[in-house]
Amino acid sequence: MPLVDVRDLKVEARTDAGRRIEIIRGVSFTVAEGEITALIGESGSGKTTIALTLMGHARSGCTITGGTVELAGRDLVAMPESGRQQLRGTEVAYIPQSAAAAFNPAQRLIDQVVEVARIHRLMPMAAARAKAVELFRALALPEPETIGNRYPHQVSGGQLQRLAAAMALIGGPRLVIFDEPTTALDVTTQIEVLRAFKTVMKQGSMGGVYVSHDLAVVAQIADRIVVLKGGEVQEEGPTEAILHCARHPYTRELLAAFEPLRSDAPAGAANRPPRPVVEVKDLVAGYGPLGKDGLPFSVALRKVSCRLERGRNLGVVGESGSGKSTLARVIAGLLPPASGRVQLDGRELAASARGRSKDELRRMQIVFQLADTALNPARSVADIVGRPLTFYHGRKGRAREARVDELLDMVRLPRALRHRLPGELSGGQKQRVNLARALAAEPAVVLCDEITSALDSVVAAAVIELLKELQRELDLSYIFISHDLSTVQAICDEVMVMYKGEVVENLTADQLPDGARHAYSKLLFASVPKLDTGWLDSVPATVA
Amino acid sequence: MTGQITLLVLGRLGVALITLVIVSFVVFGATEMLPGDVAQILLGQAATPEAVAGLREAMHLNEPALLRYAHWLFGLAQGHLGTSYANHMPIAGLIGGRLMNTLQLAAVTTVIAVPTALFLGITAAMYQGTLYDRVVTTTIVAVISVPEFMIATMAVLVFAVWLKWLPALSFANDVASFGELLRIFAMPVITLCCVISAQMIRMTRAAVIDALKMPYVEMALLKGASRSRIVLHHALPNAIGPIVNAMALSLSYLLGGVIIVETIFNYPGIAKLMVDAVATRDLPLIQTCAMIFCFGYLTLITAADIIAILSNPRLRR
Structure with missing residues (x-):
């Protein structure tokens, strides 16, 4: 039995004018135990909406109107809200796009990281704190013992994103949802965060759903890729297959947008004196x-x-x-x-x-x-x-x-x-x-x-x-x-x-990108993800 | 960081003090501009010019206004409120009991109105868009739209005239038992609660709804938090600033704005004292009452600002 089994999922949104629009039109896919599946597509393709249904959540204005979302055999759609509440944080956890916005500015980080344990009474608070520190260490956060005592505005964006990962992992979930977790970061920070994610996901053998619009990032971390457009699945397959022999025209378009376009020398620029x-x-x-x-x-x-x-x-x-x-x-x-x-x-x-x-x-x-x-x-x-x-x-x-x-x-x-x-x-x-x-x-x-x-x-x-x-x-x-x-x-x-x-x-x-001499430019250019599944592991750790 | 908070709070207190001095100047200036000569009015139509001149001399009315202002302000700062023109009693004595009455009424109203407003505002925000929310918001708009003298008169008509449950007039001085107290306070408190809580409920609801839209609230939901935990733990602490400010504004009404209610129920409070002072042209009494109202207002607003500063997590260590 797969960990996640989404079948013929339909989600409707109500516009301000009261009109109903079907934004997810019959999407089906599965995620096996311990496997990371990427949902990829441009904004408006419904990738975040689908990811949220895996937690039984639809944003206000949206309703799940059909299909089933099974997590380890239990249908989240049919379940009452109290049942979903019990699963959130313990079975399935979420890492948001902007950790800066997802942390409550009025509370200390550690309190928010261990909140899942408090809500679900998973373990004594002292044990939860110890586990949090362990996760901070695994995620390569600086000063793991004390960083939790700070407030969200006192740490950097990349650190917040890793703290959000710790917050998701504290409850020992079987499925982790990554909602564009590195989009808001600089490339040099992104590489550190990706590396940290990849390490903890491998260690915990958890399943994951990685939502992104960036194929190169997804290539580093996902085992399978589901390509979405307009609320429908366009293509689905193992990462290597999607990257190297994409069949669907839309997937090829996504890949083409990634080809480094060479700047062609502007016409006539050469024979004019520079002014x-x-x-x-x-x-x-x-x-x-x-x-x-x-x-x-x-x-x-x-x-x-x-x-x-x-x-x-x-x-x-x-x-x-x-x-x-x-x-x-x-x-x-x-x-x-x-x-x-x-x-x-x-x-x-x-x-x-x-x-x-x-x-x-x-x-x-x-x-x-x-x-x-x-x-x-x-x-x-x-x-x-x-x-x-x-x-x-x-x-x-x-x-x-x-x-x-x-x-x-x-x-x-x-x-x-x-x-x-x-x-x-x-x-x-x-x-x-x-x-x-x-x-x-x-x-x-x-x-x-x-x-x-x-x-x-x-x-x-x-x-x-x-x-x-x-x-x-x-x-x-x-x-x-x-x-x-x-x-x-x-x-x-x-x-x-x-x-x-x-x-x-x-x-x-x-x-x-190879002519850079200054150490920082070298680091910057080396941090740009490449459309190659082995890229992240091949970048020397000194860069990150 | 804590140093920064101290600095901000001290700055806010300084601003309040400066405002108070400016207000005192305005109050003094305004009473100064009232038409008519005080000595003339006090002595009546039949007074001889010599008597008027003598009284003017005795009351230091011939001195320049600025000097008198300085005297008055200095006295005020030391607690010398002056003597009433009308009955030559010390103003402190006149105001003392009345101020207590008004504060008593304000305290009882606050104790009832604030928790009610918080509860209704927060629950309306939690169940936004439901029948409950719509009933609460519609009722509030209805209550806001009705002027307080209308509410007060209706209350008298219903509870005192038709049902005969409560006395139409309040005399706080002869309270014998707790039941008596309730009977006396019931109608003024009901009226004042209607007036002040409507705005508080609206502002609380709006502030909590704003906070509920934040991404960290969705995050809390996705951690499996219950609805009450989401609201009380995540939304409310971030909505405290605007809520406290709305409360301060509403509560300040209980000091200066209760004139109508005190008059209708014949409640012996300070606002009614001021109205009477205006009728008898008792300038020191008017000035003191005005200063007390301004002081109360400033205290509330400053307290709200300080709470907002203290509740800002960015200023915490």
Whole structure:
């Protein structure tokens, strides 16, 4: 008998308007004892919804309308809520996507880790604490004896994710559900967390369900892969088979999005003399009031210099906190630096956007990471894209409408979307609107701050393709900020590696990924998961 | 970190103190601006100009206003509340008993209203969207919409006139037994509970519902926690800040806002004393009452802020 047997599962969601939509349409799969099965698919494919049904839980607005979910022979769907409560934490446990949000900010970590034992009266509290410390040690957490006494805001994201794993494992479950547990982490942290997960799962011979959109991560940890799209299973099979002989077209698309796209040299760039369009010299910037030494309270950039040549792209990579987004904000004039200069086309720019001329503002546009928050939810697409047309170019009425249509064509959005609100668009569509708004100004330089980070791999690849096309047509230059090295590699000519506010290395695209010399860049590039089941074990432990 | 908390709390107390001084200035200024000459009013129409001038001299009314303000504030800080203009009794004596009466009424109302509001607010949030929740929220909206004099009058009509269970007027001074006490307090307390708990229930419900939407609440559910454990252990501690603030705002009404209730039930409290003082133009008494109301309000709000600071886990070690 398999550990998990899901048969013909159907889940319905009720929209705000009261309409019922079937989001899971008859999904069936099994997980054997001690085996890890991955559910893979883009957002909206229903992978998290399915994973939660394995705990007998449906988020508010969703209901399980058909099928069975059997855990060790007991049907979670038919069971009363009190029965499910008994199984949660003891038989099946959950590791959430964002441990930072899943820990209660008001309680000490240890109390939350041992809570399962307290709720289900599994063991005396002293024994539970001892077991927690043991798990902390197994998960390679620092100071295992005392780390539990801290509050969630006092440990790092990678540590929280491992603490969440300890919280899941304390009850000795037979099945562990991993809901994108490394998506929010930097690659260098991800590798440590993955390694810790893999070790404890092997030791405990537990079954697992690993939800992810990242095939390379899944390749490291899963025995089998179930590919989902639109609430249906597209393909299912052992990991090696899916990676190397995928049959379904959608699986191939997922795999293709993963192929490292080589940046093709921009046409004509070679025979033109290099002319810097943006030049940054000795930028020092940070947050908080300036101290006596002229440095801000918290320094984010230390003497950063870089240059971007016309028609070329500069990639800025580094882990979170390395200062890469601060660099974009300083260049755009959103955050005046403490010292240093920013030049556009050889002319020095005022430190603050307020002091820059309208034309200077027009020539440099910024596209933010989260299209959700960057677009006004109360304005239609046509309004959002049309506003800079009026502001920079004085276009009104029919001329403006016609240009909006052109811009929507440019970013490959159907013109019919112009009357929609941002809330009615998908993530990829929103990011295209975000881009169209920047293009409306007819800029020379576009600052892209993590613009593909919130997108699924297939969608992100399409956005990168679009950026390249626009560059050929419009003679743009990009400064492309990302923690995702494969996207940077796909579009940039030069790559600048940042670490703790400093530039540690400048590389050209053809030197990637093996040409790195600095220790941190080496670590960064070595941490990018590869589509190879043996990758994690082959990376020397010194890296992690 | 604990140093930081001390600093924040001290800062908050400092702000409260400064506010109190500003308020005293405003109170003094406002009574100063009332039309008419106090000496003239006290002596009546028939007074000779010499007598009025003499009285003005005696009352230091010829001194500059700022100097008198300083005198008054200094006296206030030392507990010298002054003498009533109307009957020349020390104000401390006049207010003492009345303030006790009002505080008594406030205390009884608080003891009943706060637990009721917490219970109804939390349970309504727990069973959000059910019939129970809808009955509670609809009733609250109905109660909020009815003005307090309406509730008070209705209570008198029902309990005193029709049912004849309770006396229509309250005299807290001649209480003989506990049953007597209940009978006297019943109607003012019912009315005040209606007025103040409606807002508290709404805010509690909203704060708990907000907290219930957090991912750590789903996490607790997936650990197998029961509904009451989820609410009491995970949601409520994170909703304390807004709840305590709503409570402080509502409770502050029990000091300054009870005028209508005290008047309708003829309850000898401090708010009624102030209304009477206005009628007799008894300025020191009005000033003192106003200061007491402001002091009570500030104490409650400051206490709520300090509780919110202390309940912020990010400030803990």
